[in-house]
């Protein structure tokens with residue numbers, strides 16, 4: 001059996017196999033931020049209390065994941081089997097998250113933090129394969145990355161290889177990881193430290209730098 | 222019986238009665254945009270297709286309604302009966318809209334367009350009562366409007382009376398009305414004309430000016 005922590009897979013995937021995997025993952029990844037943002041919105045309406053800035057970060061996360069998906073979609077043509085799997089998984093995952101978020105936002109954010117950790121790991125492995133030349137098309141510096149990605153991340157000229165794109169995406173996942181682990185440690189009506197004025201002026205928390213998130217005392221004044 | 226179209230109510234409400242009514246309405250008004258935005262997000266993930274700009278307008282609408290609610294909340298202290306009614310109504314309204322939006326986005330946007338028409342009408346009536354001095358507190362130009370409203374609408378100095386605030390809110394409702402009636406007439410993968418490049422350059426559609434919305438031919442090139 002393959003060691004799941006292995007950064008080098010025993011049998012590398014092809015580009016087409018990678019795309020199946022990434023499209024499937026990203027079609028699921030866009031769900032939690034939307035569920036959490038929606039439930040906090042409804043809760044703010046119902047309790048008639050401010051949300052303190054969480055909703056915008058959560059919805060932004062779900063939008064960002066959707067852009068990951070649409071980027072990879074530009075490189076693949078999923079068949080009916082995959083489409084069916086994606087629809088079924090969305091149904092299961094949406095309902096499961098809806099329930100767990102109602103029961104415990106804390107546990108759900110922690111869980112999402114771990115999923116994002118897995119995503120960082122997956123993209124790190126992909127970068128390794130690209131660097132070693134295991135994926136001839138994607139290792140080619142002239143491989144054209146999709147226009148939608150160039151616009152969304154504003155990729156500068158000379159930074160438009162597949163390797164560059166995957167590094168941008170991995171950085172996004174590292175943000176999600178740090179944000180969700182941090183939110184998991186906060187009280188539900190604490191301000192979102194990633195949009196609020198930070199207690200120590202000029203020292204905004206940076207979720208990328210904190211793989212396991214910030215402790216509450218570090219970000220709530 | 223009172224003519225429901227009457228701009229002058231037979232028995233004007235007091236400020237406290239108005240607040241009950243407005244808070245109840247606004248706690249419901251924040252639901253449809255979020256439901257529609259979420260369902261289009263999930264649909265984009267599932268079908269792996271672009272959304273064409275609808276989601277941001279729909280989520281923005283729901284945020285705007287939540288700001289209406291939080292503004293009025295600063296002036297009132299709802300009791301347990303009202304809080305219970307709001308929770309129950311949200312449960313019913315959320316589930317009803319979720320189902321109708323799955324069945325027919327077209328009909329749902331049309332329905333929301335009519336609700337927004339009612340909201341415009343309600344705020345017009347309130348403005349009349351303020352202007353006639355039926356509501357002594359709110360007719361007072363020194364009545365302090367909540368800080369959250371000053372910040373959200375960036376109310377300029379000298380434009381911070383209750384009448385000014387209600388005019389801002391009514392304008393929002395007129396936007397929602399025009400937007401929802403227009404969206405109702407579009408195909409589901411048409412671009413959102415209120416964010417996309419408009420076909421006749423320099424002539425962006427303005428939903429406030431179109432109480433019944435734009436026809437599809439006017440906004441889709």
Ligand SMILES: [Fe+2]
Pocket residue numbers: 026029064065068119173
């Ligand atoms: Fe992602």
Ligand SMILES: [Fe+2]
Pocket residue numbers: 029065116119172173176
């Ligand atoms: Fe992610």
Ligand SMILES: [Fe+2]
Pocket residue numbers: 247250285286289340394
């Ligand atoms: Fe409203």
Ligand SMILES: [Fe+2]
Pocket residue numbers: 250286337340393394397
């Ligand atoms: Fe409205």
